[in-house]
Amino acid sequence: MPSCPDFGPKPHLGYTASLIDRAAHRRGEAAALAADRRAGAYVIGGEMIVARKQASGGEPLFALQEAQALAATRECVLLGFRDGVPHFGVGIGKEAVEGLKARDELLVTDLRSIAVQGLVAPEHLPPLAEAKALLAWHARHRFCANCGTLTDVAEAGWKRICPACRTEHFPRTDPVVIMLAVRGEQCLLGRSARFASAMWSCLAGFVEPGENIEEAVRREVHEEAGISCGRVVYFASQPWPFPMSLMIGCHAEALDRDIKIDPELESARWFDRDEVALMLLRKHPDGLGTPPPVAIAHHIIRAWVEGDVVAFD
Amino acid sequence: MPSCPDFGPKPHLGYTASLIDRAAHRRGEAAALAADRRAGAYVIGGEMIVARKQASGGEPLFALQEAQALAATRECVLLGFRDGVPHFGVGIGKEAVEGLKARDELLVTDLRSIAVQGLVAPEHLPPLAEAKALLAWHARHRFCANCGTLTDVAEAGWKRICPACRTEHFPRTDPVVIMLAVRGEQCLLGRSARFASAMWSCLAGFVEPGENIEEAVRREVHEEAGISCGRVVYFASQPWPFPMSLMIGCHAEALDRDIKIDPELESARWFDRDEVALMLLRKHPDGLGTPPPVAIAHHIIRAWVEGDVVAFD
Numbered sequence: 001m002p003s004c005p006d007f008g009p010k011p012h013l014g015y016t017a018s019l020i021d022r023a024a025h026r027r028g029e030a031a032a033l034a035a036d037r038r039a040g041a042y043v044i045g046g047e048m049i050v051a052r053k054q055a056s057g058g059e060p061l062f063a064l065q066e067a068q069a070l071a072a073t074r075e076c077v078l079l080g081f082r083d084g085v086p087h088f089g090v091g092i093g094k095e096a097v098e099g100l101k102a103r104d105e106l107l108v109t110d111l112r113s114i115a116v117q118g119l120v121a122p123e124h125l126p127p128l129a130e131a132k133a134l135l136a137w138h139a140r141h142r143f144c145a146n147c148g149t150l151t152d153v154a155e156a157g158w159k160r161i162c163p164a165c166r167t168e169h170f171p172r173t174d175p176v177v178i179m180l181a182v183r184g185e186q187c188l189l190g191r192s193a194r195f196a197s198a199m200w201s202c203l204a205g206f207v208e209p210g211e212n213i214e215e216a217v218r219r220e221v222h223e224e225a226g227i228s229c230g231r232v233v234y235f236a237s238q239p240w241p242f243p244m245s246l247m248i249g250c251h252a253e254a255l256d257r258d259i260k261i262d263p264e265l266e267s268a269r270w271f272d273r274d275e276v277a278l279m280l281l282r283k284h285p286d287g288l289g290t291p292p293p294v295a296i297a298h299h300i301i302r303a304w305v306e307g308d309v310v311a312f313d
Numbered sequence: 314m315p316s317c318p319d320f321g322p323k324p325h326l327g328y329t330a331s332l333i334d335r336a337a338h339r340r341g342e343a344a345a346l347a348a349d350r351r352a353g354a355y356v357i358g359g360e361m362i363v364a365r366k367q368a369s370g371g372e373p374l375f376a377l378q379e380a381q382a383l384a385a386t387r388e389c390v391l392l393g394f395r396d397g398v399p400h401f402g403v404g405i406g407k408e409a410v411e412g413l414k415a416r417d418e419l420l421v422t423d424l425r426s427i428a429v430q431g432l433v434a435p436e437h438l439p440p441l442a443e444a445k446a447l448l449a450w451h452a453r454h455r456f457c458a459n460c461g462t463l464t465d466v467a468e469a470g471w472k473r474i475c476p477a478c479r480t481e482h483f484p485r486t487d488p489v490v491i492m493l494a495v496r497g498e499q500c501l502l503g504r505s506a507r508f509a510s511a512m513w514s515c516l517a518g519f520v521e522p523g524e525n526i527e528e529a530v531r532r533e534v535h536e537e538a539g540i541s542c543g544r545v546v547y548f549a550s551q552p553w554p555f556p557m558s559l560m561i562g563c564h565a566e567a568l569d570r571d572i573k574i575d576p577e578l579e580s581a582r583w584f585d586r587d588e589v590a591l592m593l594l595r596k597h598p599d600g601l602g603t604p605p606p607v608a609i610a611h612h613i614i615r616a617w618v619e620g621d622v623v624a625f626d
Contacts, residue, residue, distance in 0.1 A: 130523025141458040148456035171522050175488045209484050210443025212329050212550040234547040237526040
């Protein structure tokens, strides 16, 4: 293997390393905690985060009362405590968000842009992810899937209960496998039509009922690229609040080389390690690139380029 | 470390190693596939599996027509293909299951008992898990969580679509972390009140929105036993169709020893490696035991006893 270029220090995975203590046992005290004058809140409407404009970007943490004065609250969920101070997520409607865009003192931007461009201090990303995922679940799950009745919020937003059939509903978290299939000095990257032009990434897909992570990895690589995989090695995981996934990153041993692309993918091909190194460094002669460090795909790819994973051969 | 006893060959994880090719691209052909006279089906009602009685246990695979003649079908889902033959899961009502218990030629038992007692050939466990998880989702998700309307089944049971608001709903798979916290020659086991008497196991809990696997492991061990953990190492994963979980097994480095038990747990304590070895072998002097090999907890514990995991010290 040729010597590996220096990619600089390893940042932690985007949206991880939360400073919030979720303190689940205190979710029954939501009303009292919301009355705490120190309580802070993040304000979210659909994909959009509301922040106060600052020279360096935005400050997304409001006092709870201030947050609730911005627009009508749809749901208010308890994220947990930071240094003993309760932090909430406040969900507002999409129309309300549009209205706030007109206000000069506010920065209203989608979470992906905020994370990629570093528009808020990094410490805010994990609670923003927590709030966004939880509020996105509420926004699409106000009715009982068991009987169709409008449900009530309970446990500070961590449960919904049906007043008719008493079914309890809990927030969804959808496990997704995201993997780099590798074979010798080459790895398999794909691109979907919705990717930014010239970006190539790992293949990925939802874990289905009745399969484990390793089986899901093999199934997805086979479905999307027609490649059979043998050994699968877990690498790391990341919450991905678009809308509410858990990304489970792996490396997989490709057993063959003949790609057969699924129609849902725009393209997939093998890349040499040296070429991928240039893509990571954004020095590729044709401008090809990989996802940014906020995405686990970047780290899965980088770890392989750096030789920092199990060698399958 | 003292020498490790011989636990015998390592069985694969329960409900994994499926022989079914899910062939997701063929889910649009459900009607035509159901007309295939070779089509097979598993019959499930709630927790119960219906099988034909045999000397050695049960044969859970029926011809699809035969399956649908047993009781009124609630949902019929395409599991995939085995050797080119379509296999389905047929969901029936709980009352219908009760009725079938009276029939001499049938064995009607819950999936846990079937798996633990080996009542069906092992090759049937993965498709039974797939069918049970998917049918359990349908049974509790017939209405649109977004607007309350009764939804239509699509894609051979892999989707439900709301005829009113057009929201698409996909089967849930709930990621659960299950972990063994270890410190030197000791590991932390707990028991909940619902466990069989004298059984001790790993701690476990659902991954929440906005956290990754490693954070969920640390949060759960702290919530349930008051123990802080440092490094977390992924071990293996297993589908767990009770009702629709993905168990993500890890080992974790315990940073302290003072246990503070969560009221939801009946007990938790440190066990020496030698004592756990006796529990795995079912030779513990007080009759204490671990979960059976069909559960990933068994393998997580065994791997640590065998020294087959990263040593944290």
